[in-house]
Amino acid sequence: MSKEVWQPGNMLYPIPAVMVSCGRKDEKPNIITVAWAGNICSSPAMLSISVRKDRFSHSIIKDTGEFVVNLTSAELARATDWCGVRSGRDYDKFREMKLTPQESQKVSAPGIAESPVNIECKVKQVLELGSHDMFVAEVVCVTVDDKYLDEKGRFDLNGADLIAYSHGEYFKLGKKVGKFGYSVAKKQGKHKPDKKAKHSPETGSKRVKAKKKKSK
Ligand SMILES: Cc1cc2nc3c(=O)[nH]c(=O)nc-3n(C[C@H](O)[C@H](O)[C@H](O)COP(=O)(O)O)c2cc1C
Numbered sequence: 001m002s003k004e005v006w007q008p009g010n011m012l013y014p015i016p017a018v019m020v021s022c023g024r025k026d027e028k029p030n031i032i033t034v035a036w037a038g039n040i041c042s043s044p045a046m047l048s049i050s051v052r053k054d055r056f057s058h059s060i061i062k063d064t065g066e067f068v069v070n071l072t073s074a075e076l077a078r079a080t081d082w083c084g085v086r087s088g089r090d091y092d093k094f095r096e097m098k099l100t101p102q103e104s105q106k107v108s109a110p111g112i113a114e115s116p117v118n119i120e121c122k123v124k125q126v127l128e129l130g131s132h133d134m135f136v137a138e139v140v141c142v143t144v145d146d147k148y149l150d151e152k153g154r155f156d157l158n159g160a161d162l163i164a165y166s167h168g169e170y171f172k173l174g175k176k177v178g179k180f181g182y183s184v185a186k187k188q189g190k191h192k193p194d195k196k197a198k199h200s201p202e203t204g205s206k207r208v209k210a211k212k213k214k215s216k
Contacts, residue, residue, distance in 0.1 A: 033084030
């Protein structure tokens, strides 16, 4: 095996490409596509997004201290790309992409109704890293599209046709190759997860009976 040695660079892929919605009171809301995003803490649930200072959205998020991360599906791939190559300085991105602002539960910024999962966030810290400022934020509410809930209330996120971003291209998620803990599951009868692996904090968000709000 031989390898080439490259300069340091961002080669952590695949990653999500999310649509982050934000907005100031009494102004049209905006959407910025962000790939430099990730979960960073389970309890409290926290995530980060890194945004260049010159983005229209940067000052909105900095001033309001709020944003909503909207997961993206294959159906939203074009809008995801478009919102990442056009600025809210010049366009009303919700209107141009025929997306619906959805009233959030815990923040003033609207979510995107067409997205399967809306993650409402409040900024806790802003880290000036260099090209990007990292907004370290607490997740204050998650809303999910109930069309992906089965009769037992299980959420089939992986049935939502989510997309990933890898080295400049968007992909639909492909064939499942395993599940959490399968590498240590006992092979007798049904696959049972290993006890130590069972309670992973890295598997998602808890369901609550929250009041649903209608989209605007
Ligand atoms: C797939 C993709 C990922 C992107 N990721 C980021 C990112 O992580 N941070 C960032 O500042 N800009 C990112 N951008 C660029 C912004 O989305 C883009 O500059 C956008 O036009 C900014 O919108 P605004 O000026 O309305 O805020 C990305 C664009 C695309 C297409």
